[in-house]
Structures are given as structure tokens and as C-alpha cells.
Amino acid sequence: MAKENKLQVEAIKNGTVIDHIPAHIGFKVLSLFKMNDSNERVTIGLNLPSSALGAKDLIKIENVFISEEQANQLALFAPQATVNKIESYEVVAKLPLSLPDTINAAFHCPNTNCITHDEKAVESSFRVITKVDDIQLKCKYCEKVFSREIVADSH
Ligand code: CTP
Ligand code: ZN
Structure with missing residues (x-):
């Protein structure tokens, strides 16, 4: 290779x-x-x-x-x-690459009603959830769960 x-x-x-x-x-x-x-x-x-x-x-x-x-x-x-x-x-x-437990301040929460959009001082924070091959992110604030693709696209 x-x-x-x-x-x-x-x-x-x-x-x-x-x-x-x-x-x-x-x-x-x-x-x-x-x-x-x-x-x-x-x-x-x-x-x-x-x-x-x-x-x-x-x-x-x-x-x-x-x-x-x-x-x-x-x-x-x-x-x-x-x-x-x-x-x-x-x-x-x-x-080495390892999947983190949380991702902070990197992405915007796709939920437009999430407090992270109103309060500029609140940085986004997602908990990483892995289900077999599927990776999902759960917002710490609104607790909604999104696929990693959706979170990445609302960058
Ligand atoms: N590479 C580069 N410039 C260099 C040295 C390396 O762009 N001066 C690139 C190589 O083309 C390769 C990667 O860096 O894509 C890793 O290099 P190397 O460890 O030599 O390659 P592999 O043995 O194939 O590594 P692995 O199998 O661990 O991916
Ligand atoms: Zn949220």
C-alpha cells in the first residue's frame, strides 16, 4: 500500500x-x-x-x-x-485515534430550539453513543439524539 x-x-x-x-x-x-x-x-x-x-x-x-x-x-x-x-x-x-466520550464546542446542535443557540456563552456538548457500527450524538442540553452525519452537516 x-x-x-x-x-x-x-x-x-x-x-x-x-x-x-x-x-x-x-x-x-x-x-x-x-x-x-x-x-x-x-x-x-x-x-x-x-x-x-x-x-x-x-x-x-x-x-x-x-x-x-x-x-x-x-x-x-x-x-x-x-x-x-x-x-x-x-x-x-x-x-492513535480513539472515539471520545464527549465532543465539545465543535458542532452546532441541529435542534433549532436548543438553548445552545440562544445563549452564545453556552458551548455545544454532545455525548457520543455507539450502537454496533452506528455512531450517534446526544446533546447535553436538549438531550436529543442525532446521527453523526446530521450533526456534522449543521456545522
Ligand atoms: N507519506 C508522505 N510523505 C512522506 C512520508 C509518508 O506523504 N514524506 C505518506 C505515505 O504516502 C503514506 C503515509 O504517509 O500514505 C504513511 O506512510 P508510511 O508509514 O510509510 O506508509 P504505510 O507503511 O503504508 O503506513 P500504514 O500501513 O501504517 O498506513
Ligand atoms: Zn441541543
């Missing part, structure tokens, strides 16, 4: 490589990094062939290192992704 990647998307000098993202989740993952104002080079591979996943997305962000919070959010969408820290062209670390 390493050979495949190296042929498909150029190696980077310093930064973060997020590999083994399930196909079609790449754009969502990219939005977690809020790269809108950044001038760093980002290379994206979508629907790359992967022996493990069939097809995968891959994101390389130069000179940006993933925070623990971002790793937690990433775990929600792509728990099997691998996050590689690159320094001087070498993989110096592979960060």
Missing part, C-alpha cells in the same frame, strides 16, 4: 498525512481542519485504490499538525484512519 500511495500522491516534507479515510468522507474530514484561511499546501486523493478498504480518501496537509481535539473529531467520521506526523520526509509518529 505504501508504494501505491507514493505513486498516487506526492510525499510531503513536514505536516500531517491522514490515510485510510473511507471513500467519500474526505471532504468532511477536510472541513474539520478549517483550512479556509490557510496558505499551506493541501493535497487530496479521492477514491484511491486501497487493498484494505477497496477505495479510500487521503489528505496531506503541509506544516500543520493535528490537535487532540481534531483527532477526536476525526475518530467520529473515520475511526480506522491513520494519522501520520511527517518531519523531514520521515514518518515520525502515527497518532
Whole structure:
């Protein structure tokens, strides 16, 4: 697989490589990094062939290192992704991804009547609920339960 990647998307000098993202989740993952104002080079591979996943997305962000919070959010969408820290062209670390118990201040509650929309000082907070393969988020304030897709889309 390493050979495949190296042929498909150029190696980077310093930064973060997020590999083994399930196909079609790449754009969502990219939005977690809020790269809108950044001038760093980002290379994206979508629907790359992967022996493990069939097809995968891959994101390389130069000179940006993933925070623990971002790793937690990433775990929600792509728990099997691998996050590689690159320094001087070498993989110096592979960060473990673990599903967090709670996600704070990352997403808006999809319930428009939720107090988190009225009180600007109240940060959103969701408890992560896992049911077999399905991940749901329960708002700490209105106690409504949403699929992770719905929460992510009301970003
Ligand atoms: N990579 C990169 N730039 C570098 C070094 C590595 O973009 N200078 C990328 C590789 O292309 C790969 C990922 O970082 O997508 C991880 O590299 P490596 O650990 O060498 O690959 P694998 O052995 O395939 O890793 P794993 O099986 O753990 O995912
Ligand atoms: Zn709510």
C-alpha cells in the first residue's frame, strides 16, 4: 500500500498525512481542519485504490499538525484512519485515534430550539453513543439524539 500511495500522491516534507479515510468522507474530514484561511499546501486523493478498504480518501496537509481535539473529531467520521506526523520526509509518529466520550464546542446542535443557540456563552456538548457500527450524538442540553452525519452537516 505504501508504494501505491507514493505513486498516487506526492510525499510531503513536514505536516500531517491522514490515510485510510473511507471513500467519500474526505471532504468532511477536510472541513474539520478549517483550512479556509490557510496558505499551506493541501493535497487530496479521492477514491484511491486501497487493498484494505477497496477505495479510500487521503489528505496531506503541509506544516500543520493535528490537535487532540481534531483527532477526536476525526475518530467520529473515520475511526480506522491513520494519522501520520511527517518531519523531514520521515514518518515520525502515527497518532492513535480513539472515539471520545464527549465532543465539545465543535458542532452546532441541529435542534433549532436548543438553548445552545440562544445563549452564545453556552458551548455545544454532545455525548457520543455507539450502537454496533452506528455512531450517534446526544446533546447535553436538549438531550436529543442525532446521527453523526446530521450533526456534522449543521456545522
Ligand atoms: N507519506 C508522505 N510523505 C512522506 C512520508 C509518508 O506523504 N514524506 C505518506 C505515505 O504516502 C503514506 C503515509 O504517509 O500514505 C504513511 O506512510 P508510511 O508509514 O510509510 O506508509 P504505510 O507503511 O503504508 O503506513 P500504514 O500501513 O501504517 O498506513
Ligand atoms: Zn441541543
